[in-house]
Amino acid sequence: MASWETFLILSAILVLLLSNGVFSYGQNSQKEVLSLKKLEWQLSTTKTSSSSFQKSRTKNGVTVLEMRHKDYYSGVILDRNQRLKKHLQSDIIRVQSIQDRIKSLISGPVEAKSQTQIPITSGLNLHTLNYVVPATLGGRNMTVIVDTGSDLTWVQCQPCRICYNQPEPLFDPKLSSSYQAIPCKSQACQSLQFATGNSGLCGGDASVCNYEVSYGDGSYTRGELGSERLLLGTIPVENFVFGCGRNNKGLFGGASGLMGLGRSDLSLISQTSDKFDGIFSYCLPTTDMGSSGSLILGGDSSSSYKNSTPFSYTKMVLNPQLATFYFLNVTGISVGGVSTQASSFGKSGILIDSGTVISRLPPSIYKAVKDEFLKQFSGYPPAPSFSILDTCFNLSTYDEVEVPTIKMQFEGDAELVVDVSGTVYIAKTDASQVCLALASLTFEDEVGIIGNFQQRNTRVIYDTKMSKLGFASETCSFS
Ligand SMILES: *[C@@H]1O[C@H](CO)[C@@H](O)[C@H](O)[C@H]1NC(C)=O
Numbered sequence: 221m222a223s224w225e226t227f228l229i230l231s232a233i234l235v236l237l238l239s240n241g242v243f244s245y246g247q248n249s250q251k252e253v254l255s256l257k258k259l260e261w262q263l264s265t266t267k268t269s270s271s272s273f274q275k276s277r278t279k280n281g282v283t284v285l286e287m288r289h290k291d292y293y294s295g296v297i298l299d300r301n302q303r304l305k306k307h308l309q310s311d312i313i314r315v316q317s318i319q320d321r322i323k324s325l326i327s328g329p330v331e332a333k334s335q336t337q338i339p340i341t342s343g344l345n346l347h348t349l350n351y352v353v354p355a356t357l358g359g360r361n362m363t364v365i366v367d368t369g370s371d372l373t374w375v376q377c378q379p380c381r382i383c384y385n386q387p388e389p390l391f392d393p394k395l396s397s398s399y400q401a402i403p404c405k406s407q408a409c410q411s412l413q414f415a416t417g418n419s420g421l422c423g424g425d426a427s428v429c430n431y432e433v434s435y436g437d438g439s440y441t442r443g444e445l446g447s448e449r450l451l452l453g454t455i456p457v458e459n460f461v462f463g464c465g466r467n468n469k470g471l472f473g474g475a476s477g478l479m480g481l482g483r484s485d486l487s488l489i490s491q492t493s494d495k496f497d498g499i500f501s502y503c504l505p506t507t508d509m510g511s512s513g514s515l516i517l518g519g520d521s522s523s524s525y526k527n528s529t530p531f532s533y534t535k536m537v538l539n540p541q542l543a544t545f546y547f548l549n550v551t552g553i554s555v556g557g558v559s560t561q562a563s564s565f566g567k568s569g570i571l572i573d574s575g576t577v578i579s580r581l582p583p584s585i586y587k588a589v590k591d592e593f594l595k596q597f598s599g600y601p602p603a604p605s606f607s608i609l610d611t612c613f614n615l616s617t618y619d620e621v622e623v624p625t626i627k628m629q630f631e632g633d634a635e636l637v638v639d640v641s642g643t644v645y646i647a648k649t650d651a652s653q654v655c656l657a658l659a660s661l662t663f664e665d666e667v668g669i670i671g672n673f674q675q676r677n678t679r680v681i682y683d684t685k686m687s688k689l690g691f692a693s694e695t696c697s698f699s
């Protein structure tokens with residue numbers, strides 16, 4: 221080939237690369253700068269913000285609830301490094317419980333009563349990387365944990381036999397004229413079996429339907445099913461069915477209860493489908509001081525999304541045996557623009573969950589991603605593993621580093637561009653232990669999970685009626 225031809229081809233390639241932004245630091249770049257100085261400063265501020273009631277607003281039928289990280293709600297200050305270890309310990313328990321539940325659902329009804337639901341947090345831990353939103357039930361302001369991996373919404377209730385500490389007053393059905401107990405013979409009581417794995421229990425009193433949700437790790441809530449007026453932003457939901465929890469164990473970080481956003485009839489999304497069309501979305505903020513995100517109920521009729529890239533959609537994979545979960549078909553993962561190769565892509569569904577922290581990948585996929593990451597993020601001194609995270613570096617002498625961008629591809633050309641804040645896990649505040657924030661499953665046939673860490677600064681929209689899910693980059697904020 222003549223040298224001028226080579227020159228022309230090389231110039232053309234260079235122009236292409238430049239126009240694709242490979243050499244820029246914009247939204248499309250294959251690397252993102254992680255500033256370690258800034259992180260250290262932010263993370264060393266261990267004071268928690270006020271636990272004042274979070275904000276909400278309603279516009280054109282869409283309700284926007286301020287979403288915060290639970291650490292900033294509970295108001296308890298733990299040593300940060302200690303807290304991180306605990307976050308990951310409870311994450312291990314949650315993932316084990318999801319795997320057990322899926323196995324028992326697929327292999328038919330087995331005796332696994334204590335493992336029929338997903339823990340939102342380990343009973344041992346006060347803190348998890350979970351998210352809370354405000355809601356008003358029977359006129360009472362409540363702060364509840366958001367969970368797309370379970371269905372029944374519940375709050376701690378008076379008179380309470382066993383309740384954990386919460387800063388907000390307990391919900392008292394006696395003080396509310398809109399509260400009604402749900403009778404045993406009702407459709408809602410029948411739905412409990414599918415929604416929670418435990419059927420409704422009828423005692424001597426046929427006007428009461430008792431529920432139980434067990435969370436695998438020993439945490440549980442028990443009480444009676446009731447209906448009440450729920451206010452989401454300014455949108456009222458009459459006769460909302462929820463659990464009035466009289467016996468609740470497990471430290472739910474001081475939240476008054478939990479909002480179930482799963483797919484069954486009893487979930488908040490199903491119960492409000494006439495108002496919000498079965499559509500909700502969230503933007504999960506980082507744990508930095510003062511950061512907040514939003515849970516939006518309803519579609520985008522009033523430009524409530526602040527996404528900086530267009531939405532890309534993938535269809536939800538339907539599995540009749542696991543119909544309360546949200547499953548997607550992951551077809552590839554690229555690291556710094558390089559596609560990784562693994563036999564498991566496109567084989568089985570991957571679960572997307574707001575309650576799991578670190579994404580779990582089948583071993584073949586994890587290995588491919590890790591190898592490519594190590595190839596590109598080279599020259600940094602290694603550091604020991606941190607809990608389930610086995611790819612760690614000592615970056616204490618660096619002010620900033622360039623981290624290869626990880627992108628997950630889904631059936632239908634949808635793409636989740638993992639934000640840099642969700643790519644690495646800063647295990648030590650002095651940056652002497654910074655880890656790739658992904659973990660491997662033990663076995664190839666276990667179910668992969670996209671955790672909340674990898675969903676940070678992304679608008680994730682769930683359209684349950686159209687059975688599709690979309691991703692777009694967004695810097696989370698409530699205002
Ligand atoms: C509940 O919160 C809203 C919004 O912050 C506030 O306006 C209202 O006064 C609160 N209600 C009660 C009963 O505390």
Ligand SMILES: *[C@@H]1O[C@H](CO)[C@@H](O)[C@H](O)[C@H]1NC(C)=O
Binds near residue numbers: 566
């Ligand atoms: C995932 O998508 C790929 C590509 O469209 C397809 O070949 C494969 O069958 C799908 N897998 C599942 C489990 O739906």
Ligand SMILES: *[C@@H]1O[C@H](CO)[C@@H](O)[C@H](O)[C@H]1NC(C)=O
Binds near residue numbers: 614
């Ligand atoms: C990290 O690297 C620094 C600088 O080389 C060193 O002083 C320190 O001991 C290392 N820390 C760990 C935990 O390995």
